[in-house]
Amino acid sequence: MCGIFGYTGKKEAQGLVLQGLRQLEYRGYDSSGLAVQCGAEELRFEKTKGKIRNLEEVLKTNPLRGSTAIGHTRWATHGTPSQVNAHPHLDSANRIAVVHNGIIENYSRLKEKLKKEGVSFRSDTDTEVIVHLIAKYYRNNLEEAVRRAIKDIRGTYAVAVISAKEPGKIVAARFDSPLVAGVGLGENYLASDVSALLDHTRRVVFIENGEIVSLTENSMRLMDLEGRAVKRLPSKIDWNISQAKKGGFPHYMIKEIFEQPEIITAILRERIKKEKHRSAVFFEELKINRREFGKIKRVILIACGTAYHAGLVGKYILEAFTDIPVWVDTSSEFRYRNPNVDRRTLVIAISQSGETADTLAGLREAKSRGAVTLAICNVLGSSLSREARGVIYTHAGPEIAVASTKAYTAQLAVLYLLGLYLAGIFHARPRKKIQDTLKEFFRVPVLMKEVLENYKRDEKNWAKNAHDFNERYHAQLKKYFGGGAIEKKRSPNGFFLYLGRGINFPNALEGALKLKEISYIPAEGYPAGEMKHGPIALIDENPWVICLAPRSKTYDKMISNIQEIKARGGMIIPVVTRGDREIRKLDPFYSIEVPAVEEIFSPLLTVLPLQLVAYCVAREFGEDIDQPRNLAKSVTVE
Numbered sequence: 001m002c003g004i005f006g007y008t009g010k011k012e013a014q015g016l017v018l019q020g021l022r023q024l025e026y027r028g029y030d031s032s033g034l035a036v037q038c039g040a041e042e043l044r045f046e047k048t049k050g051k052i053r054n055l056e057e058v059l060k061t062n063p064l065r066g067s068t069a070i071g072h073t074r075w076a077t078h079g080t081p082s083q084v085n086a087h088p089h090l091d092s093a094n095r096i097a098v099v100h101n102g103i104i105e106n107y108s109r110l111k112e113k114l115k116k117e118g119v120s121f122r123s124d125t126d127t128e129v130i131v132h133l134i135a136k137y138y139r140n141n142l143e144e145a146v147r148r149a150i151k152d153i154r155g156t157y158a159v160a161v162i163s164a165k166e167p168g169k170i171v172a173a174r175f176d177s178p179l180v181a182g183v184g185l186g187e188n189y190l191a192s193d194v195s196a197l198l199d200h201t202r203r204v205v206f207i208e209n210g211e212i213v214s215l216t217e218n219s220m221r222l223m224d225l226e227g228r229a230v231k232r233l234p235s236k237i238d239w240n241i242s243q244a245k246k247g248g249f250p251h252y253m254i255k256e257i258f259e260q261p262e263i264i265t266a267i268l269r270e271r272i273k274k275e276k277h278r279s280a281v282f283f284e285e286l287k288i289n290r291r292e293f294g295k296i297k298r299v300i301l302i303a304c305g306t307a308y309h310a311g312l313v314g315k316y317i318l319e320a321f322t323d324i325p326v327w328v329d330t331s332s333e334f335r336y337r338n339p340n341v342d343r344r345t346l347v348i349a350i351s352q353s354g355e356t357a358d359t360l361a362g363l364r365e366a367k368s369r370g371a372v373t374l375a376i377c378n379v380l381g382s383s384l385s386r387e388a389r390g391v392i393y394t395h396a397g398p399e400i401a402v403a404s405t406k407a408y409t410a411q412l413a414v415l416y417l418l419g420l421y422l423a424g425i426f427h428a429r430p431r432k433k434i435q436d437t438l439k440e441f442f443r444v445p446v447l448m449k450e451v452l453e454n455y456k457r458d459e460k461n462w463a464k465n466a467h468d469f470n471e472r473y474h475a476q477l478k479k480y481f482g483g484g485a486i487e488k489k490r491s492p493n494g495f496f497l498y499l500g501r502g503i504n505f506p507n508a509l510e511g512a513l514k515l516k517e518i519s520y521i522p523a524e525g526y527p528a529g530e531m532k533h534g535p536i537a538l539i540d541e542n543p544w545v546i547c548l549a550p551r552s553k554t555y556d557k558m559i560s561n562i563q564e565i566k567a568r569g570g571m572i573i574p575v576v577t578r579g580d581r582e583i584r585k586l587d588p589f590y591s592i593e594v595p596a597v598e599e600i601f602s603p604l605l606t607v608l609p610l611q612l613v614a615y616c617v618a619r620e621f622g623e624d625i626d627q628p629r630n631l632a633k634s635v636t637v638e
C-alpha cells in the first residue's frame, strides 16, 4: 500500500512531509517523492527510487521551500519501481501535482483517450491519468476539477492534489483507499493513516468513500461527489503510534487476516471486466500471449512454504478448469531433481516476496531447460517478477507479519483467475460454466467477511478455547515430563493434527504451518484418507484434530474419519458448512462454521478459521506473533 502525507500551514512543509512519510514506511514502498508550492504560482518537486534517505539526500542540496506540500511513498502496482514512476505526477505544464494510493481499473482506456487529445505521458503508472484529467477540467477551481476527474475514473483511490494557481490549498478524495485529515491550530494535515498524524494532532476527520476534502491552513471543507457539503466533526484519537500502524489491531497478522475480503474484492474488480456483454479475465502485465499458452502441454507449480500450499490448491484449480496435467513441487526439490521440462512446459513460480532463493533458482533451472515461466508475485520489480517470462501480481499490499495470510488467499485468487483464463484459451469448459464461476467468485469475499465477522462476535469464546487448550497442554506436559517448571516446552503429545480432503487438503498443511510458525507447537497436516495408513496410531486423548469438512463430494468420507478419531478419544474441532447437523451428533469440542459456497472456492473460506486458530493459540501462549523466532519474512538464502 502506498503512503500519502500532506501539510498546509505556516511552517516549512518539506521537513514535516518527510517526517510523515517516515511514519508510513512500515506500509512498504520502493520509491518516494514530494511536491511543494514554492511561492507565487510555482510548484517544485523531487522524487527518487528506493528509500526516503535517497530523497533526503537530494533535498539536502536542493531544498524545496514552501508551506504547502504533498508527499508519497510508492508500493508499485502498475509500472516498475523507478524515479519516473515515483509520485508525485504532474500535468504537462507542471502546475498541478498528484499523489495517489490505489488502482485505477480503467486507466488504459483513459490514457488512450487523453493521448488522442494530445496529452503526452511521462510514466507507466495508472496514477498519471488522474493529474491529466484534473488539468483537463481545471478552470481555476481545484475542487471542481478534482470532482470531475474522479467521476471519470473507476477503481480505488486516495488522491491528494495541489495546484500552483491556488497556493495554500490541498484537495483530496478517497474511495476504498484510506485517507484521514488532521486538524491543527492554523495548520491542517492529510495522511493515509492516523499513525502519521499523531506527532502533530490527535484530532482527525476520516474521509469516507466518495468524499472530497479541501484543506487550507484555517479551513477544512468536506463535500460529496456532487459538490454538496458534508458535515463531520473531528474524532479524538487515543491510540499510540504503534497501535495506529496496525489500524487498531494488536498485531499486523490479525490486521492482515481482516484485510483479505477487501483484497480479494479488489483483485476481482481489477481482473474481471466485461467484454462483449460477457465477463472476461484480464492480466495486463502478463506478457505471455494466448498463442504461446495454447502450446502448453503441462504445468509445474514451484514454491516454498505457504506459497507451496497455494500451489497445491492451484493443482486442483487448474485441473478443474483445464485438461492440462499439473504437477506441484517445492522449489528446493525441483531445482535439484533434474526436472523434465521443455518448451511445452509452463513453470509457474509462486512467491509473495519474489526473492525466495530456492524459488528463484527453480525458475532459472526451468528457463535453462526451455520452459515457459510465469511468476505469481506480490512485490513489483522483485527478482522473480523480472526474471520470469511473464508475471501476474497479486496486489495484496505489503505483508508485514512473517506468517503469510493475505498473500496466500491473494495467490489463490490469482490461480482461480488463471484457471478460468486458460479454460477460455483451451476452450476446456463450456462458456456458460466459466461465466457462472466468475459470477460465483464475486460472492466469495462477501462470505469471507462473514467468517471474520462471526469470529469478531465470538472472539471471547475463541480466546477461552485457546486458554483451555493451554491448560490441557501444560497439564499433559507435567504428566509426561513430571513436575517442575516446564515453561515454554513443546511436547509432541500435546499437538495438533489437521486433516482435509480434495481441494481442502492443502489447507490442512497450511493450517499446521501457521500454528507451528507462530506458537512453536508441533502440528501436522495430512490428507484425511491417509489416517488409516499410520497417523491414526497417534490418536488418544491428546491431539487436537482440526478437520476440514465443508459440504463436498468427500464429505461422508470426512465424517467417517472424524468418527474414527472420536472413537479413540481425539479432540475434534471440525470446520463445517453452516447448518451442518451431522457433525453435532459427533459432539465436537468446538465446531467452526463457514457459509455455503461452491466446493471449488471453499479453500478461501476454510483457511480463515485456521489462520485464526493459530493466531489465538500463539496469543494465548504469549509468543511474538508478527516476528516469530528463527524466521525471516523472505528466505533469500538456501
Ligand code: AGP
Pocket: 304, 305, 306, 307, 350, 351, 352, 353, 354, 355, 356, 359, 402, 403, 404, 405, 517, 632, 633, 634, 635
Ligand atoms: C509462510 O507463513 C512463511 N512465512 C513461509 O513459509 C513463506 O511462505 C515462504 O518462505 C515463501 O515465501 P515467498 O512467498 O516470499 O516466496
